[in-house]
Amino acid sequence: MMIWVNQIVQGILLGGYYAVIACGLSFMFSVMRMINLAHGSLAIVAAFALFVLADQYGLNPFTALILVLPAMAALGWVLQRTILERSQRGGLLVPILSTFGLSIVVDNLLFEQFGADTRSLAPFIDELSYDSWSITDDIYIGKLAALTFVTAIIILGGLQLFLTRTQLGRAIRATAEDPDTVGLIGINAKRVNAAAAAIALVTVGIAGAFLGMRATFDAYAGGPQLIFAFEAAVIGGAGSLWGTLIGGIVLGVAQSVGAQISPQGFLITGHAVFLAVLFGRLHLDTIGTTFRKTVRRSA
Amino acid sequence: MSQDPAIRVERWTPLSRISILGAAIVLAILATGPLFFDNNAIDKLTTLFIYVILAVTWNALAGYGGLVSVGQQAFFGLGAYAAVRLADAGVNVYASLILAAVIIAAVSLPISSFMLRLKGGEFAIGMWVVAELCHLLVNLDSLVQGETGTSLIALNAYEADTRHALNYWVALGSMTVILVILFVLLRSRIGSAIQAIRDNEEAAAALGVRVMGTKRIIFVFAAFGAALAGALWLATAITFQPKTYFGVQWTAYMIFMVLVGGLGTFEGAILGALIFFLIEAWFGASGVWYLVGLGATALIFSLFVPRGIWGWLERRYGLNLLPLGYRILGIRPAARTAIPNDGAAPSAGTS
Numbered sequence: 001m002m003i004w005v006n007q008i009v010q011g012i013l014l015g016g017y018y019a020v021i022a023c024g025l026s027f028m029f030s031v032m033r034m035i036n037l038a039h040g041s042l043a044i045v046a047a048f049a050l051f052v053l054a055d056q057y058g059l060n061p062f063t064a065l066i067l068v069l070p071a072m073a074a075l076g077w078v079l080q081r082t083i084l085e086r087s088q089r090g091g092l093l094v095p096i097l098s099t100f101g102l103s104i105v106v107d108n109l110l111f112e113q114f115g116a117d118t119r120s121l122a123p124f125i126d127e128l129s130y131d132s133w134s135i136t137d138d139i140y141i142g143k144l145a146a147l148t149f150v151t152a153i154i155i156l157g158g159l160q161l162f163l164t165r166t167q168l169g170r171a172i173r174a175t176a177e178d179p180d181t182v183g184l185i186g187i188n189a190k191r192v193n194a195a196a197a198a199i200a201l202v203t204v205g206i207a208g209a210f211l212g213m214r215a216t217f218d219a220y221a222g223g224p225q226l227i228f229a230f231e232a233a234v235i236g237g238a239g240s241l242w243g244t245l246i247g248g249i250v251l252g253v254a255q256s257v258g259a260q261i262s263p264q265g266f267l268i269t270g271h272a273v274f275l276a277v278l279f280g281r282l283h284l285d286t287i288g289t290t291f292r293k294t295v296r297r298s299a
Numbered sequence: 300m301s302q303d304p305a306i307r308v309e310r311w312t313p314l315s316r317i318s319i320l321g322a323a324i325v326l327a328i329l330a331t332g333p334l335f336f337d338n339n340a341i342d343k344l345t346t347l348f349i350y351v352i353l354a355v356t357w358n359a360l361a362g363y364g365g366l367v368s369v370g371q372q373a374f375f376g377l378g379a380y381a382a383v384r385l386a387d388a389g390v391n392v393y394a395s396l397i398l399a400a401v402i403i404a405a406v407s408l409p410i411s412s413f414m415l416r417l418k419g420g421e422f423a424i425g426m427w428v429v430a431e432l433c434h435l436l437v438n439l440d441s442l443v444q445g446e447t448g449t450s451l452i453a454l455n456a457y458e459a460d461t462r463h464a465l466n467y468w469v470a471l472g473s474m475t476v477i478l479v480i481l482f483v484l485l486r487s488r489i490g491s492a493i494q495a496i497r498d499n500e501e502a503a504a505a506l507g508v509r510v511m512g513t514k515r516i517i518f519v520f521a522a523f524g525a526a527l528a529g530a531l532w533l534a535t536a537i538t539f540q541p542k543t544y545f546g547v548q549w550t551a552y553m554i555f556m557v558l559v560g561g562l563g564t565f566e567g568a569i570l571g572a573l574i575f576f577l578i579e580a581w582f583g584a585s586g587v588w589y590l591v592g593l594g595a596t597a598l599i600f601s602l603f604v605p606r607g608i609w610g611w612l613e614r615r616y617g618l619n620l621l622p623l624g625y626r627i628l629g630i631r632p633a634a635r636t637a638i639p640n641d642g643a644a645p646s647a648g649t650s
Contacts, residue, residue: 035420037369086602093562096367096423097554097601104551104594112587223547227431230424264435271432275413278425282416 002138003260009139011249011256015232016149017214018248021207021225022232023155024200026244029233031176031196034088034095038103039229041110041222042201046072046208047121048110048217054124061121061209069205076201080194103222111219121212129213148210152248155203156241162199172196231274250277310486310622318620329471333464341467343580345535348470349528350572352477353549354556355565356524359481362563363490364517365497366415369550370426371525373433376544377403378526379533380437386453387442393469396534400527407522411515427547434545448540451533466534473527478569480520485565485623493517497563548590555593558600561609565621570609 025039036042046068053064087098122129125144132140163169171192174182179189211217211225228251236247251270258269333341353375361367378399385395385402410429417425438445454462484490492513495503504510533539556575561567582589604611613619 029420035424037420037424083598083602090602090605092419093361093365093367094601094605096369096420097558098598100369100423100551100554101594101596101598101601105591105598108587108590108594112591223427227424227428231428234421234425264439268432268435271428271435274428275432278417279413282413 002136004257006139007256007260008253009135009141010145011253013141013145013149013252014256015245015249015252016145016152017207017210018228018232018251019152019245020148020155020203020210020248022229022236022244022248023152023159023241024203024207025226025229026233026236026241027159027203028197028200030240031172032084032088032193033176034084035099035230036084036200037096037099037226038106038222039204040224040226041103041106042072042075043204043208043211043225044110044217044219044222045075045106046205047212048114048119050121050209050212051119054121061124061213065205065209068209069202072201072205073198076198076204077194079201080197081190084197085190085193103226107220107222114219116218118216118218119212120216121209122214125213144210144213148214151206151210152245155206156245159199159203159241168192168195228270231270235274235277310624312619312622315620315622319622326471326475330468332471333467338460338463341463342535343576345463345467345470345531347572347576348467348474349531349535350552350556350576351474351569352470352524352528352531353553354560354568354572354575355477355481356521356528357550357553358557358560358562358564358568358571359484359517359524360521362557362561362568363485363497364493364514364521366514366518367419367423368426368521369423369547369554370428370430371521371553372545372547372549373426373430374403374407374522374525375529375532375549376430376437376541377406377433378529379539379544380440380443380541381526382530382533383449383451383539384440384442386451392451392453392456392534393465396469396530397473397527399530400523403526404519404523407519407526408515410522411518415511415514415518427550430545430547434541437541437545443539443541446540446542448538450538454534454537466531469534470531473531477524477527481565482621482623484516484520489513489516490623551590551593551597555597557607558597558605559607561607561611561613562605564607564609564613565623567607567609571607574608 021040021043025035028034028036028039049068049071050061050064053059053067054061059067083098083102084095087095090098128144128147130142131144132142133146134140161169163173171182171187172195174185174187175189175192175196179193182189182192207225207229211221232247232251233244234247235250236243236245250273254273255266255270258265258267261269329344332344336344353371357368357371360371381399381402382392382395385398386392390398414422414425414429437443443449457465492503492508493516495506495508496510496513500510529544532544536543552575556571557568558571559574560569560571578593579589582592600607606614
């Protein structure tokens with residue numbers, strides 16, 4: 001029995017990581033109405049950057065973030081101004097196609113540079129990678145997992161404060177509502193979107209760091225990370241910030257409980273729960289619409 | 300349509316009659332291939348036919364239906380898997396290739412009913428999740444033995460030369476059938492309906508187009524094509540390793556072929572498959588850089604040449620090889636020229 005409780009606790013903590021990687025995807029979706037298919041690959045870029053800094057220059061991954069996060073922000077800005085902005089003008093399909101093309105380029109350049117070896121940042125963070133607090137004999141909380149979870153809450157809270165309390169945050173929300181009209185009130189939608197992309201990529205950088213510390217990664221690890229981020233974002237309700245935390249937790253618990261059932265269960269249960277949530281929501285929508293129609297007819 | 304006697308609507312043009320005749324002649328010549336070519340050339344051409352199937356059906360989904368899926372490898376892999384299973388159950392190998400595609404098309408029907416509720420990028424990645432799930436579930440089958448995989452042993456019943464020739468004919472026949480089905484679909488009401496949905500779903504629904512049903516037909520057709528391609532690939536490769544068949548690289552290939560050839564043009568997808576086939580033959584050996592090049596080309600085409608090479612040619616030279624659209628012609632004085640698109644009349648291109 002306690003094994004299952006422990007798996008659920010681990011799943012909730014894992015949900016913290018998914019919230020970190022999903023919030024950038026969700027943020028870009030809510031601001032720019034587009035899904036960046038290179039999202040996962042960019043997290044792997046950050047993880048490799050941290051690995052190189054730690055391995056070659058002996059920089060602790062947390063210290064190295066001081067260099068990597070501004071670089072990710074700059075990358076986000078450049079990405080938006082060069083590729084995403086142009087692709088958005090091309091209609092609905094082009095952003096999907098171009099960011100998928102970008103992910104293939106990024107994955108294979110990483111493979112060209114780093115080969116097929118799997119890497120991890122765990123050796124560079126000493127005991128943080130395995131230390132844990134034990135709650136009971138069967139339940140323990142890893143310090144890294146707890147740190148990830150707390151970071152997720154700080155990022156989500158920070159993003160919310162930023163969007164509601166700052167000038168730029170309000171400009172981003174206004175642009176998300178109507179990118180054409182904001183021009184009339186003196187907001188440069190292009191710069192606002194570039195700033196939003198920069199912010200999204202900072203969260204992607206943090207996600208890459210936690211992925212690297214928590215597990216191993218290789219050049220082609222971006223695809224699965226994109227899928228997890230997408231699942232968490234959709235379960236939580238695409239475009240909702242705190243929803244990504246709930247979505248991440250649902251996904252994490254499903255995977256963690258699935259892993260306890262069978263070795264292949266981790267991924268299968270995760271995907272199955274995602275599809276079930278999707279199906280359930282669409283079904284509820286249909287029921288809701290039918291209900292509203294009935295009410296309207298009888299009114 | 301207008302009752303004005305001065306205006307005539309034309310589908311077939313002299314050029315399109317010649318193109319269809321030309322296509323029939325090319326197919327007839329190709330059908331005699333195994334009599335002249337060696338096994339190596341036959342295998343290469345079989346691969347090309349499979350690429351054409353992949354490109355044409357992905358183009359039907361994305362280019363005509365506006366549904367970009369990065370998960371068509373789900374059906375590619377399932378098609379191969381179903382063929383393995385059917386052959387294992389004692390069905391004739393070549394019958395099982397076709398039957399597998401039919402079964403997977405039937406399987407895609409329930410999948411379509413909720414995946415099609417998703418829009419844009421959500422549909423794209425949602426399909427990828429479906430592909431991942433199918434991959435994991437197929438791995439559970441004891442016949443497949445996880446990533447170890449299995450092979451289509453039943454093919455051993457055929458002598459090597461016969462096998463190569465049969466693969467070739469089945470692939471050529473499948474490609475022809477796929478092309479004909481799409482041609483007929485696009486010329487029918489469904490063809491106009493699906494393009495109307497792609498361009499504006501709400502407006503199409505307001506005009507009485509059955510949105511869900513039409514999308515579903517295209518989705519199932521695309522799934523059938525991908526499954527057929529997967530089963531045919533299995534016949535040429537013989538081994539079935541789930542990782543190879545369910546890999547997202549298939550989607551990368553499809554996107555490359557269609558984007559370069561011409562998204563939403565019938566001829567473009569075929570051209571794209573041909574270009575991809577040649578590029579693979581020349582650069583395939585350079586491994587990772589080849590894939591970087593594919594990704595970069597897809598990226599550049601999507602941003603700068605969104606209608607691909609054929610779309611560009613079509614616009615530049617007014618080239619319409621196939622009678623898929625309608626041409627509005629003024630037959631009044633001597634000149635039988637197309638009326639320029641003045642807003643009210645549909646343009647001379649695909650409509």
